[in-house]
Amino acid sequence: MKTLVLTAHPDLGKSRINxxxxxxxxxxxxxxxxxxxxxxxxxxxxxxxxxxxxxxxxDRIVFQFPFYWYSAPPVMKAWMDQVLSYGFAYGPGGTRLKGREFLILVSTGGPADSYHAGGYNNFSMDELLKPFQQTATLTGMTYLRPFVAHGMAVATVEQIDATVSDMLAHLTDAELDPKIKQARLLKALEDDPVKAAAVS
Ligand SMILES: Cc1cc2nc3c(=O)[nH]c(=O)nc-3n(C[C@H](O)[C@H](O)[C@H](O)COP(=O)(O)O)c2cc1C
Known part of the structure; x- marks a missing residue:
């Protein structure tokens, strides 16, 4: 599995988490x-x-960025507008990304509890990342569960270190592809007729 990480931060030199x-x-x-x-x-x-x-x-395309105004910094969009072109990523003959995986790694300043209905950011990350999910879908890529590190504006060195290992573990999760996880769960049910009967 070869992974391409596209990092969109306006100034990585001043970044802590990214x-x-x-x-x-x-x-x-x-x-x-x-x-x-x-x-x-x-x-x-x-x-x-x-x-x-x-x-x-x-095989796997990764967008890595800090959350800026509920989206990615503008360089990510500039890259998308230029590179994901008609006839390459979508439209007639635009099937070159088909079958690849797509993953987002994102850090937010706001805490996890703000990214819920009723929280001060009102919407979940899954909802706010929908334009990226649909970009993956339109271009024929499998959208993988994103990795989100919340509360990073004021993170300690220890908290940042913890996100690094969590992020790497997420990236190497053998069941990140939902089809693989579902197949394992189905197989476990098939192998256990009692449980299979209980959920059918
Ligand atoms: C212009 C700008 C916009 C931001 N917008 C958001 C936002 O919409 N939601 C949020 O949770 N944090 C927001 N933040 C906080 C950043 O996401 C946070 O500081 C960043 O993830 C830290 O990453 P870094 O150390 O790599 O810069 C924003 C920060 C800046 C500078």
């Missing part, structure tokens, strides 16, 4: 990391053909 994740991911096996701000420059212009070649050379 820098820590970027550094850990850069050391990880079979992972290619790309700092989109450094690559796109102040104009946020990308070499579309090079970016598309890289995408096709990887």
């Amino acid at each position: 820098r820590a994740w970027f550094d850990a991911l850069t050391q990880a096996d079979s992972v290619t990391t790309r700092d989109l701000t450094a690559i796109g420059g102040s104009e946020m212009r990308f070499d579309i053909s090079a970016e598309q070649t890289l995408l096709q050379a990887h």
Whole structure:
């Protein structure tokens, strides 16, 4: 499994959490990391053909970013607008991303309890990340359960370190693909007729 991590932070040098994740991911096996701000420059212009070649050379595409105004920083959108082009990612013949996996790694300033109905951010992360989920769906990728680290604006060094290991564990979870987990649960039911009878 070859993983491509596209990191969208306006200034990784000033980042605490995304820098820590970027550094850990850069050391990880079979992972290619790309700092989109450094690559796109102040104009946020990308070499579309090079970016598309890289995408096709990887099985899992990861968007990594801090949550900014309930979305990703603008360099992520600039990259998407340029690289996920008609005839490549969607539209006639636009099937080059089909069958790949798509995963989001995101940090928020707000605490976990704010990202619920009735919390001060009102909506869950699953709801707020819907445009990314639908982008994955339209381009034929399997949307994986995102990794979210909440309350990161004021995180201690220990808390940041903990998110690094949790994030790496999430990335290497063998059952991140929902079909794999579902198949195992179904098999366990088949192997246990008593439980199978109870849930049928
Ligand atoms: C312009 C801007 C917008 C932000 N918007 C949000 C937001 O919508 N929700 C939230 O929980 N945190 C928000 N934050 C806080 C960041 O998500 C948080 O500081 C970041 O995840 C920390 O990551 P870093 O150490 O890599 O910079 C925002 C921060 C900035 C600078």
